[in-house]
Amino acid sequence: MLTLPLFIAVEDSCSENSSVLLGQLENGDYCFINPVWIVFFFILIVCIIRLYLWARELVRLVRGKFNIPSLINEVLPETAWLVFVSGMAIYYVGYAYAGTVGCFVTLALRSALSAFEMFLSKSNLIGIAENCKNNSGYMFCFALIHAAAVAVSMIFAVACFGKRVADYMRGLIWIYAPKKPELNVFWGLNEKSMLLAKNIYKETKGKARIVFVDWPQTQEENRTGQGFSGIMGLLSYKSKAAKQLSDIKYILLRSSMSPDAIDATHPEILREINLGKLAKFMNRSEQTNFFVLSNNENANIHAAINLLTCEAGRNANRIYCNARETKEVAILAEPTKGKLQIIDDSKAAIMEFAMRKNEEGKCLAHPINFVEINHQLGCVETKKPFTAFIIGFGTTGQEALRFLYEFSAFADCHGKKTPVDFHVFDKQVDEMRGELYQEIPSLPLLEDINEITLHSCNAGTLEFLDQLHRLVDNLNYVVVATGEDERNLHIATMIYEYALQHRQNGFNKFKILVRLYDSGSEYKFQKIIEAYGNCHFSAMEHFGNPSDIYTKKWVVDDAEKDEAVKFYEAYCQVAHEECRSFNDRWDYEVGREQTKLLGYRRINRKLMQDRANSKHCYTKEVLLGLHDMSETPVLPSWPIKMETGSQAEQDWRCRLLNVSIGEHLRWNASHLMMGYLPMPIEEAKAISNSCNEKTKKHLCITDWDKLPANPDYKEYDYMVVCTTVEQYNKRKHDND
Numbered sequence: 084m085l086t087l088p089l090f091i092a093v094e095d096s097c098s099e100n101s102s103v104l105l106g107q108l109e110n111g112d113y114c115f116i117n118p119v120w121i122v123f124f125f126i127l128i129v130c131i132i133r134l135y136l137w138a139r140e141l142v143r144l145v146r147g148k149f150n151i152p153s154l155i156n157e158v159l160p161e162t163a164w165l166v167f168v169s170g171m172a173i174y175y176v177g178y179a180y181a182g183t184v185g186c187f188v189t190l191a192l193r194s195a196l197s198a199f200e201m202f203l204s205k206s207n208l209i210g211i212a213e214n215c216k217n218n219s220g221y222m223f224c225f226a227l228i229h230a231a232a233v234a235v236s237m238i239f240a241v242a243c244f245g246k247r248v249a250d251y252m253r254g255l256i257w258i259y260a261p262k263k264p265e266l267n268v269f270w271g272l273n274e275k276s277m278l279l280a281k282n283i284y285k286e287t288k289g290k291a292r293i294v295f296v297d298w299p300q301t302q303e304e305n306r307t308g309q310g311f312s313g314i315m316g317l318l319s320y321k322s323k324a325a326k327q328l329s330d331i332k333y334i335l336l337r338s339s340m341s342p343d344a345i346d347a348t349h350p351e352i353l354r355e356i357n358l359g360k361l362a363k364f365m366n367r368s369e370q371t372n373f374f375v376l377s378n379n380e381n382a383n384i385h386a387a388i389n390l391l392t393c394e395a396g397r398n399a400n401r402i403y404c405n406a407r408e409t410k411e412v413a414i415l416a417e418p419t420k421g422k423l424q425i426i427d428d429s430k431a432a433i434m435e436f437a438m439r440k441n442e443e444g445k446c447l448a449h450p451i452n453f454v455e456i457n458h459q460l461g462c463v464e465t466k467k468p469f470t471a472f473i474i475g476f477g478t479t480g481q482e483a484l485r486f487l488y489e490f491s492a493f494a495d496c497h498g499k500k501t502p503v504d505f506h507v508f509d510k511q512v513d514e515m516r517g518e519l520y521q522e523i524p525s526l527p528l529l530e531d532i533n534e535i536t537l538h539s540c541n542a543g544t545l546e547f548l549d550q551l552h553r554l555v556d557n558l559n560y561v562v563v564a565t566g567e568d569e570r571n572l573h574i575a576t577m578i579y580e581y582a583l584q585h586r587q588n589g590f591n592k593f594k595i596l597v598r599l600y601d602s603g604s605e606y607k608f609q610k611i612i613e614a615y616g617n618c619h620f621s622a623m624e625h626f627g628n629p630s631d632i633y634t635k636k637w638v639v640d641d642a643e644k645d646e647a648v649k650f651y652e653a654y655c656q657v658a659h660e661e662c663r664s665f666n667d668r669w670d671y672e673v674g675r676e677q678t679k680l681l682g683y684r685r686i687n688r689k690l691m692q693d694r695a696n697s698k699h700c701y702t703k704e705v706l707l708g709l710h711d712m713s714e715t716p717v718l719p720s721w722p723i724k725m726e727t728g729s730q731a732e733q734d735w736r737c738r739l740l741n742v743s744i745g746e747h748l749r750w751n752a753s754h755l756m757m758g759y760l761p762m763p764i765e766e767a768k769a770i771s772n773s774c775n776e777k778t779k780k781h782l783c784i785t786d787w788d789k790l791p792a793n794p795d796y797k798e799y800d801y802m803v804v805c806t807t808v809e810q811y812n813k814r815k816h817d818n819d
Contacts, residue, residue, distance in 0.1 A: 100212055101213060102177060103180060105218065126172045133164050140161045163235050168198075169224075169228045169231075170229075174207070175194040176215065177212055178193050178212070250336075254363075254364070257334075260367070264292055266294065266368035267283055267294070267372050268296060268361065270342050270373065270376075270377075271297070276376045277328055280295070281328065282635050283639065293334070294333065294335075295336070296337075296361070336360060337357065342389055352394070353395050372400055372401045372403065372639065373387075373401070373403065375403065376405040381406075383405050383406050387402050402424065404423060405428070412425055420665075429477070432479060432627035434482075437449065437486055438698060448594070449490055450702075453559040454501070460737055462494050464495070468501070470558050471506070471562070472561045473487075474542050474565060475508075475509055475598075476511075483596075487505065491503050494744040494745040494787075509537075525755045529755070542577070543574075555582055556588065559594070560593075560594055560596070563578075563595065564597075565598075572607070572611060575595050576611065576615070579615060599627045605625075605628055650692075650696040653802050654799065654802060657798055657799060657802045658794075668686070677777075688757065695749070696803050696806070703746070706741070707738050707739070707742055707804075718739070723740055743800045746804055759781050759784060760779060761780065
C-alpha cells in the first residue's frame with residue numbers, strides 16, 4: 084500500500100515518457116520508505132562521501148609536493164570514482180520512467196552500465212526521460228558529468244601512452260645525438276633497480292642514460308576488460324614505479340618475455356623479444372651495464388647466464404646480478420673475469436656499514452674503535468678480549484663473523500694476537516655445523532681455544548640470558564640478524580635495556596648493529612634508534628637498508644678497486660715480479676695451477692687480499708696515529724733498525740713494526756675465514772710452493788716470528804703498512 088502512489092504516478096506519466104523521480108523531486112514529494120527512493124538516497128550518500136574523499140586528496144596534494152605522478156596516482160582515481168557515482172545518480176533519475184521505475188534493481192543496473200560507458204565517450208541521452216531533457220538543471224549536470232568522464236579517460240590515456248611518446252622522442256635523441264654517454268639497462272622494475280637507477284642518475288647529474296626493460300607479469304596477462312575496470316587497471320599498472328622514478332629521465336621498454344626465458348643462441352634476440360631499440364641504444368653508448376636485480380634470485384642467475392651468452396650480453400661492459408654468492412654461483416661468475424658481478428645482499432650489508440664513514444672520515448664500525456690502544460707502541464692492550472655477540476647465523480650472521488674475526492686480529496705489545504671472544508646464537512646452529520666445518524675447517528680449533536663459541540639457542544632463552552649476564556661488562560659488539568625486522572629490533576632494544584641496567588662502564592666501546600631487511604621498516608627503526616639516542620646514549624645502528632646498498636658508489640664505482648691495485652703494485656715491487664693488467668694477471672695466475680678451478684681459487688684469494696688491504700687501511704691509520712699527525716715521518720727501509728734515531732723516530736719505527744705484525748695476524752685470520760689451514764714446511768718443500776690450492780693450505784698461516792726468512796715474508800706485511808701510509812698521504816694531499 085505504501086508503494087501504491089508511486090505506481091499510480093508511473094501509470095499516469097508513462098504516456099508522457101517522464102521521469103517519476105525528477106517529477107517528485109521538483110514537487111518535493113519524497114517517499115523515504117520506497118525501495119527506489121532508498122537506493123537513490125544511498126547513491127547520493129555515496130556521492131557525498133566520494134566528494135569528500137576527492138576534496139581531501141586534492142587539498143593534500145596542493146599542500147604537499149605537487150607533481151604529475153601524484154596527480155595521476157592519487158587524485159584521478161578519486162575523481163573517477165566521484166564521476167562514476169555521480170553518473171549513476173544522474174542516470175538513475177533519467178531512467179525512472181515506464182517499466183524501469185517499477186524495479187529498483189533494474190534501475191540501478193541500467194544506471195551503472197551507462198555510468199561505465201561514460202568513460203568510453205558514450206552517452207545514452209536517447210534513453211533519458213523527456214522531462215529530464217527539458218530540464219535545464221538536469222541537462223547541465225548531465226553534460227558536466229559526461230565531460231568530466233571524458234576528461235578523466237583522456238588523462239588516463241595520456242598517463243598510459245604519453246610516456247611512450249616521450250620515450251620515443253628521447254630514444255631518437257639517444258640514437259642520433261653525437262654524445263655517447265654510459266648506458267645502464269635495468270632488467271625489471273623493482274625497488275632495488277629503482278633505487279640504484281635514481282642514484283646513478285643523481286651522481287652523474289643526469290648524464291647517464293637509464294633504460295628499464297619490463298616484461299608481462301602473470302597478474303598483467305590475466306587482466307582483461309576495455310571498460311572502466313580496464314582503465315583503472317592501466318592507471319594502477321606500475322603506478323608506484325612511475326611515482327618513484329618521477330625525478331629522473333628514463334626510457335621504459337617492454338619485452339615480450341623475461342630474460343631468464345629467452346633463447347640466448349638466437350642471433351637477433353633483442354629484436355626477437357621486441358627490444359630492437361635497445362640494440363641501437365647500445366651501439367650509440369660508450370659502454371653498457373646490465374643490472375638484473377629482481378627479487379627472484381634463481382631467475383636472476385638464469386637471466387644473467389642468458390645475457391652473458393647472447394650477443395647483447397657479450398657487448399655489455401658489466402652484468403650485475405643480485406644473488407647469494409654460493410659456491411655454485413661463484414663457479415659461474417669466475418670464468419667471466421669480473422664481467423658478471425654478483426651482488427650478495429648479506430655481504431654488501433656487512434661491508435657497506437663496515438666501510439661507512441662519518442663526516443670526519445672515520446669508519447666507526449671497525450673493531451679498532453672498541454679496544455684499548457697503546458698509541459705509543461701502535462698495538463692493542465690485552466686487559467680484556469674483544470667480545471662480540473652474533474644473534475642469528477644465516478648469511479648475514481656468517482658474513483659478520485668473518486668480518487669481525489679478521490678485523491679484530493690485533494697485535495699486543497709482545498707481538499702476539501690479542502684475545503677475542505665471539506658468541507654465535509642460533510637454534511639451528513647444530514644443523515649447520517657440518518657445513519660450517521667444511522667452509523671453515525679451522526672452526527673446531529677456534530672453538531677449542533674459546534675464540535668462537537656456537538650456541539644452539541636463540542635470544543630470549545635462559546642460556547642466552549646467562550651468557551649476556553656473564554659477559555655484559557666485556558661486551559663490545561652485537562650483531563642482530565635473525566631474518567625478521569620486528570624480531571631484530573625487539574632483540575636490539577632488549578639488549579640495550581639490559582646493558583643500561585647492568586653494564587658497569589656504561590655504553591663506552593659498545594655498539595649494537597641491527598639488520599634491516601625491508602626498507603618499509605626504515606622509518607620505525609630510525610625513530611626508535613633516535614629515541615634511545617636522544618633519551619640516553621646512541622649505541623644502536625641499523626644496516627642493510629637497500630637504499631644504502633644499491634648506490635652507484637657501492638655497486639658500480641667499486642671505490643676500493645683503485646686502492647687495491649696500489650697494494651698489488653707494491654707487492655710486485657717487493658717480490659720483483661712483473662705488474663700485470665687485470666686480464667693478464669688473471670690469465671697468468673689461473674695458468675699457474677693444474678686446473679682452472681684451482682686457478683680461480685688462487686686469483687680470487689689474491690684479489691680478495693688486495694681489497695682487504697684497502698678495507699683495513701683505517702685500522703692501520705688509527706694504530707699508527709696518522710690522524711693526529713700534521714706530517715707523516717719518513718718510512719724506513721726493511722728491515723727496520725730500531726736502535727738509531729731520536730725517541731720519536733724509534734717510537735714511529737716501533738709502531739710500524741707492531742702494525743706490520745698486526746697485518747700478518749689479519750692476513751692469518753682472513754685466510755682461516757676463507758677456509759685455509761696452516762701448511763707444514765715439509766709439504767711446502769714437496770710442492771715447491773707456499774700455497775696448495777687443492778688442499779687449501781698455506782705456509783704463512785703461522786706466527787710472525789715463525790715466518791720463513793727466505794724469502795722474507797715479513798717484508799710483504801711491512802709493504803702493506805707502507806702502502807697504507809702512502810695512500811693516506813695521497814688522500815690527505817688531494818683533500819687539501
